Structure formats: structure tokens, C-alpha cells
Amino acid sequence: MAWILDEYSKFHGHSPAVVTGKLIDLGGSLGREAATGCGVVYATEALLAEYWKAVKGLTSVIQGFGNVGSWVARLIHERGCKVIAVRENAEDVKEKFIIEAANHPTDPEADEILSKKGVIMMPDIYANAGGVTISYFEWVQNIQGFMWDEDKVNKELKRRANKMNHKVIFPGIIALNLHVIHEFGGNQDTGDEQPMYIVRIDRQRWLHLHEPIKINIGNHKTGRATVCVFKDPLEIASDGNSRPRSAMKKRHLLQLKQPATIIGLRYSFQQRRQETYDPGNSVFGFVGHRFCHFFLVCLVFSVLA
Ligand SMILES: NC(=O)C1=CN([C@@H]2O[C@H](COP(=O)(O)OP(=O)(O)OC[C@H]3O[C@@H](n4cnc5c(N)ncnc54)[C@H](O)[C@@H]3O)[C@@H](O)[C@H]2O)C=CC1
Numbered sequence: 521m522a523w524i525l526d527e528y529s530k531f532h533g534h535s536p537a538v539v540t541g542k543l544i545d546l547g548g549s550l551g552r553e554a555a556t557g558c559g560v561v562y563a564t565e566a567l568l569a570e571y572w573k574a575v576k577g578l579t580s581v582i583q584g585f586g587n588v589g590s591w592v593a594r595l596i597h598e599r600g601c602k603v604i605a606v607r608e609n610a611e612d613v614k615e616k617f618i619i620e621a622a623n624h625p626t627d628p629e630a631d632e633i634l635s636k637k638g639v640i641m642m643p644d645i646y647a648n649a650g651g652v653t654i655s656y657f658e659w660v661q662n663i664q665g666f667m668w669d670e671d672k673v674n675k676e677l678k679r680r681a682n683k684m685n686h687k688v689i690f691p692g693i694i695a696l697n698l699h700v701i702h703e704f705g706g707n708q709d710t711g712d713e714q715p716m717y718i719v720r721i722d723r724q725r726w727l728h729l730h731e732p733i734k735i736n737i738g739n740h741k742t743g744r745a746t747v748c749v750f751k752d753p754l755e756i757a758s759d760g761n762s763r764p765r766s767a768m769k770k771r772h773l774l775q776l777k778q779p780a781t782i783i784g785l786r787y788s789f790q791q792r793r794q795e796t797y798d799p800g801n802s803v804f805g806f807v808g809h810r811f812c813h814f815f816l817v818c819l820v821f822s823v824l825a
């Protein structure tokens with residue numbers, strides 16, 4: 521980072537805001553070292569709270585003891601969680617919750633195994649956002665030409681994390697454990713596809729997601745767009761219908777009311793489902809892939825903003 525700053529500044533004059541993750545002396549932010557681990561803990565607490573649980577009294581396994589892992593270990597230990605550090609593979613996992621503190625730590629095969637075990641996964645895009653949040657703070661400080669003290673950084677991080685927690689859609693996170701097929705057909709009825717909001721499934725309902733579910737989503741004006749979330753990605757095909765919208769009508773549609781922001785869904789597509797997925801007609805079409813798992817990152821920034 522120092523090198524990038526140096527090279528850039530040679531041509532444009534001293535420009536600390538051009539890159540983040542810098543040493544403190546070069547305009548880096550205080551609080552960075554602990555920030556990602558802190559964010560992971562805030563995210564974990566938020567997820568557990570949805571299950572009426574707290575970190576205190578639980579047992580945890582942390583895979584990876586570098587910066588993030590060691591901070592998480594320290595912070596959850598302080599909160600009364602017993603940490604047992606072992607390395608596990610997906611077959612061995614007995615835990616109920618997995619928090620993806622690293623970037624994309626769960627490969628598709630492991631995802632499949634964990635999904636079958638009913639493990640609740642919290643996606644990296646949300647769980648480890650503390651790091652990039654501090655980068656945002658660093659940039660803000662650089663352009664203001666004003667350095668925050670560590671207390672201010674930590675308070676801002678906590679405030680932002682809490683703000684995100686309240687906006688997170690846990691159905692989306694639950695959906696990570698399912699194979700997700702989606703269709704955004706808002707324009708069919710309304711001519712209006714964006715912005716999309718997914719509505720929150722009530723607590724009782726999403727604790728029992730052993731059934732395929734469909735979530736009715738919509739933009740805040742019309743509430744007419746739709747998304748299908750199916751446990752089995754081939755299920756739509758079994759209807760003998762290439763249009764998920766029609767297939768949905770045959771199934772129970774959850775009635776959901778409260779709008780929330782999508783921060784990320786992991787999709788698992790299979791080739792034979794492609795005929796039911798029309799990226800051109802999707803608000804998320806730009807990330808339409810054939811065989812891959814991925815997260816939607818686009819709305820995270822609206823959460824952070
Ligand atoms: N440091 C940060 O602010 C952020 C880090 N991340 C991501 O979190 C992850 C960890 O980051 P850091 O803690 O900074 O890295 P680090 O390099 O300090 O620590 C990584 C640790 O994981 C261990 N490790 C690697 N592969 C492993 C495996 N298969 N099983 C168990 N342990 C393994 C390494 O030996 C090392 O101790 C990375 O994926 C990074 O991109 C994401 C957001 C921010």
C-alpha cells in the first residue's frame with residue numbers, strides 16, 4: 521500500500537486517500553487490526569440473536585489463527601464463549617452455525633455437505649465486512665485531512681455494524697443453505713423491476729425451512745416482483761413448466777410484509793435450470809453465471825452508506 525501511495529503521489533502529489541490499508545504514519549486508520557474480527561463478532565451476535573442465543577456459554581471452533589481468527593478468538597472468549605481451535609473438514613462439522621470470516625472459505629462441495637447437514641451459514645460478504653468498513657473510514661479521514669482517535673473508529677464500526685445487522689435479511693442467509701433458483705419478474709406486471717426489496721420471513725417461519733419456500737418480493741411501490749427459493753433446484757422442472765412464475769402459483773406463497781435490504785444471496789445454478797433463468801430480465805443479471813456460486817455484492821454498499 522505504501523508503494524502504491526508513493527508511486528501515485530510521484531505523479532499527482534501527496535494523495536493518501538488513493539489507497540487504503542496504509543500504515544498509520546502514512547495515513548492509515550487506527551483500529552484496523554481488530555476491526556475485521558470485531559465485525560465478525562458483531563455479525564455472529566446478530567445471527568445468534570435471531571435464534572435467541574448469545575455467544576456466552578457456547579463452544580466454538582476457529583479455523584485459521586491469523587489476524588482475523590485470533591481477534592475473533594480473543595473477543596468471543598471475553599464474551600464467555602469456549603474456543604476450541606481445530607481444523608475441520610465439512611464432513612466433520614457438528615456445529616450449527618458457521619460464520620465465514622475469511623473470503624469465500626466454503627467451496628461448493630463443502631457448501632453442499634453443510635447444506636445437507638442443515639448448518640446455518642453466515643456469508644463472508646456480511647461477516648467480514650469490518651475490514652472494508654475500516655477502509656472506508658480511512659478514506660473518509662484522508663479526504664477530511666483529519667485523523668479519528670481509536671475510540672471514535674471503534675464506535676463508528678459498532679454503529680455501522682449494528683445498522684447492518686438490522687438490515688440483514690436472514691432469509692437470504694438461510695437461503696445459502698438451500699439451492700436457490702430465482703426469477704425476477706417484476707416488469708411483467710408492473711414494468712418496474714428496480715429497486716428490489718426482499719421481505720423478511722417471520723422468525724417462526726424461517727426456523728422451519730425444511731420445506732421449499734417461495735418469497736414474495738417487490739419494489740416498495742408495487743410489491744409485485746417475485747423470487748423463488750427452492751430446496752431442490754430441479755424442483756421447478758418437475759412441474760414440467762419452464763416458467764418458474766407459473767410453477768410458483770402451484771405452491772404456497774409466503775406472505776411477507778416488512779421490507780429489508782438484500783445484502784447477498786448465494787446462488788447455485790445447474791445447467792439444466794438455465795432455461796428458467798433469464799439474466800437479461802433480472803436485476804442481478806450482470807452476475808448471472810452458469811455453474812458457479814457467488815455472492816451479490818451490489819447492495820452492501822447501500823447498507824454501509
Ligand atoms: N485482515 C482483514 O482485515 C480481513 C481479512 N479477510 C480475509 O480473512 C482471511 C484471513 O485473513 P487474515 O487473518 O488477515 O490472514 P492471516 O494471514 O493473518 O491469517 C490466516 C491464517 O489462516 C491459516 N490458514 C490458512 N489456510 C488454512 C486452512 N485451510 N485451515 C486452517 N487455517 C488456515 C494460516 O496459517 C494463517 O494463520 C483471508 O481470507 C482474508 O482475505 C477479510 C476481510 C478483512
Ligand SMILES: O=C(O)CCC(=O)C(=O)O
Nearest residue numbers: 540541623651652653655
Ligand atoms: O481492508 C480492506 O479494505 C478489505 C480487507 C479484505 O476484505 C480482505 O483482507 O480480504
